[in-house]
Amino acid sequence: MNRLILLFLSYLFCLTAEAQESEPSPFTVVEFGGEFFMPFSGGVLEQSLELSPGIARMKPLPVHRMKQKLDSCLSLISHDSLFGSMKGIKGVLTGKISPAGGGSEPFPWLPASLDVSLYATLAREGLPAWDGQADARFTIHINDPAKLVGNPVIRDIYPEPELTGTFFGRPEYRRLPLPGRAVVIKNNPFPLFEPVSREQFILELIGFFQKSIENSEKKSVNGKPAQPPPVVTPREDEMQKIREYLDGIRKYDPFLADRIGSIYRESGVLQDEKEPGDGQHGIDRQIVLNSWREAVRKLIAEMNAMSPVERKAQAWWSSTEESNVSGLTPAGFRGARPLVRLSRKLMDPTRPAGDIQLMVVEWPVNPGTLFSETSGYYLALSQLMELSRREPLWKQIFSLADP
Numbered sequence: 219m220n221r222l223i224l225l226f227l228s229y230l231f232c233l234t235a236e237a238q239e240s241e242p243s244p245f246t247v248v249e250f251g252g253e254f255f256m257p258f259s260g261g262v263l264e265q266s267l268e269l270s271p272g273i274a275r276m277k278p279l280p281v282h283r284m285k286q287k288l289d290s291c292l293s294l295i296s297h298d299s300l301f302g303s304m305k306g307i308k309g310v311l312t313g314k315i316s317p318a319g320g321g322s323e324p325f326p327w328l329p330a331s332l333d334v335s336l337y338a339t340l341a342r343e344g345l346p347a348w349d350g351q352a353d354a355r356f357t358i359h360i361n362d363p364a365k366l367v368g369n370p371v372i373r374d375i376y377p378e379p380e381l382t383g384t385f386f387g388r389p390e391y392r393r394l395p396l397p398g399r400a401v402v403i404k405n406n407p408f409p410l411f412e413p414v415s416r417e418q419f420i421l422e423l424i425g426f427f428q429k430s431i432e433n434s435e436k437k438s439v440n441g442k443p444a445q446p447p448p449v450v451t452p453r454e455d456e457m458q459k460i461r462e463y464l465d466g467i468r469k470y471d472p473f474l475a476d477r478i479g480s481i482y483r484e485s486g487v488l489q490d491e492k493e494p495g496d497g498q499h500g501i502d503r504q505i506v507l508n509s510w511r512e513a514v515r516k517l518i519a520e521m522n523a524m525s526p527v528e529r530k531a532q533a534w535w536s537s538t539e540e541s542n543v544s545g546l547t548p549a550g551f552r553g554a555r556p557l558v559r560l561s562r563k564l565m566d567p568t569r570p571a572g573d574i575q576l577m578v579v580e581w582p583v584n585p586g587t588l589f590s591e592t593s594g595y596y597l598a599l600s601q602l603m604e605l606s607r608r609e610p611l612w613k614q615i616f617s618l619a620d621p
Contacts, residue, residue, distance in 0.1 A: 244305075247341040250594030254341040257306035257597060262339075262346075265292055267313040280328050281315060283572030284360075287618050288313040291332050291358065294614050300605050306597055308337040308348050326567035327575060330360040334605075336598040353598035356606070357580045358615070363560045365578040366402065366410055368393040371535060371545075372422050375414050377555035385585055386612050394555060399584050403577035405621050406566070411558035417529035419557055420521045420544055427510045427517075434507055516543045533557040573620040581606070 242258045249255075267288060274281045292311055295301075301309055315330045335352035359365040367376040379391035385401040393400055402410065520542050521529065536554040539545045547554040565575055579585075583599070585606035592600040605611070 245344065247344070248593070253594060255306065255594055255597075256339045256341045256346050257593070259306055259339050259346050261301065261304035261306070262308040263296060263301055263311070264309070265296060265311045267292070268315070270314075270316045273315060273317055276317065277328065277571055280570060280572030283570070284315050284328050284330050284574075287360075287572075287574055288315065288330060288332060291615060291618060294611060295332075295334060295605075298605065298608060298611055300601065300608070304601060306339045307601055308339060310335045310337070310352070326571065327361045327565055327569070327573070328571045329362045331362070332358040332360075334358075334602075336602055338595050338598045353595045354602040355582065356585075356602065359578040359580060360574055361565070361576055362578065363564055363576060365580060366391070366393070366400065366560065367558075368396040371557065372419075372426060374559055375419060375422060375557050376559070377535065378411055378558040380555070382584075385579075386609050386616070388616065390585070397582065399581045401579040401581070401585070403579070403616050403619050404564075404575065405619055406564075406575070408563040409561050410564060412561050413532040414557040414559055415530050416524060416533045416546055417521060419533040419535070419546065420517050423544060424514055424517050427514050431507055431510050431514075434510075513543055520544055520546075569620075574618055575620065577616070577619055 244256070244259045246256065246258050247254050248257055267285065269281065269285075292313055296309075296311060310333075312333045312335070313330065314333075315328065317329070333355060334357070335355040337348040338353050340347045340349065367379060370376050377394040379393045379400070381389055382392050382399065383390045385399075389402050391400050391402065392398075531549065533556065534547045534549050534551055534554045535545050535557050536547050536551065537545065538553060539547050539551075549556075569575060583603075585603070587603050589596055589600040589603065
């Protein structure tokens with residue numbers, strides 16, 4: 219009998235030893251792409267929920283309702299089996315509730331967000347460590363219509379996002395020029411966007427330049443008159459200074475600013491000395507004003523050449539169109555996109571502020587993408603894509619949107 223017991227214990231010992239050999243140690247270090255990783259170390263999960271200062275006093279009931287929704291979303295994601303079995307990754311889940319625009323003024327609805335960031339575990343002196351920047355992430359934006367679109371062409375006018383497919387029954391868009399995809403969840407029947415006519419777009423551009431002219435003239439009257447320098451041919455280093463000046467325009471019109479640069483090449487010159495009180499080389503204000511006036515003249519001429527039907531047609535626009543100042547193209551022109559505004563009916567200001575009227579899930583790449591390489595930093599991205607394929611999880615997240 220004793221001999222049988224000893225044989226059985228020896229067999230168990232062999233099985234345990236084999237299992238230990240087949241399963242790498244959590245402290246195993248693997249080199250990939252010149253970096254050292256610990257892909258078998260235990261997964262780490264951190265969660266937090268942040269409220270903007272004073273917001274709970276502003277709208278206590280809506281904030282409490284939104285907090286419950288975010289807590290539910292955090293719980294759904296953190297309790298997914300992926301996080302229970304994940305190795306070599308640190309997951310950081312951060313919920314935030316903020317007033318509209320980040321300010322303290324009254325707001326008709328309550329914006330919030332949930333960010334899920336994954337970090338591949340690095341080896342630093344034999345211990346787990348993580349970079350300061352996430353290796354993969356997605357964000358759920360709540361009641362934030364601006365996340366539906368990319369950069370504006372001018373003010374609140376955008377290239378219409380391109381519908382690329384569906385994500386578990388919800389529409390998926392590519393927002394120009396942003397990378398990745400955005401999945402939209404809403405339960406109202408209203409469209410996301412309103413078309414912008416060719417006439418509306420040109421009038422917006424004219425208004426922008428007219429306002430710029432007025433502001434520049436006002437600044438000149440207030441004690442900074444321009445001193446015209448001798449006319450010279452701009453050199454490339456002078457054009458660099460012009461580009462710096464155009465940075466102010468790019469805040470409102472990042473694409474059209476490049477076209478205005480061509481006007482400077484024809485007529486603009488630079489002063490060698492600084493203007494009083496300016497921190498950079500100034501540009502002759504009169505030259506700038508003339509450039510803007512010329513842009514207005516060309517825009518008016520472009521609109522006057524249109525028939526009434528053409529003026530009312532939806533605007534199509536391309537950043538590479540060079541035959542006119544506006545960048546407008548024929549409908550369906552290759553490389554062009556129709557121009558839109560966010561729908562005014564998309565968000566209902568009469569609904570309770572704590573309702574979730576809109577969710578936009580922002581992905582760095584197409585959700586569901588498969589990666590042939592899952593080592594090193596790719597481990598985080600492959601795990602994120604695995605999470606995107608959990609249909610029951612996402613159906614539960616979608617259900618948090620109010621009817």
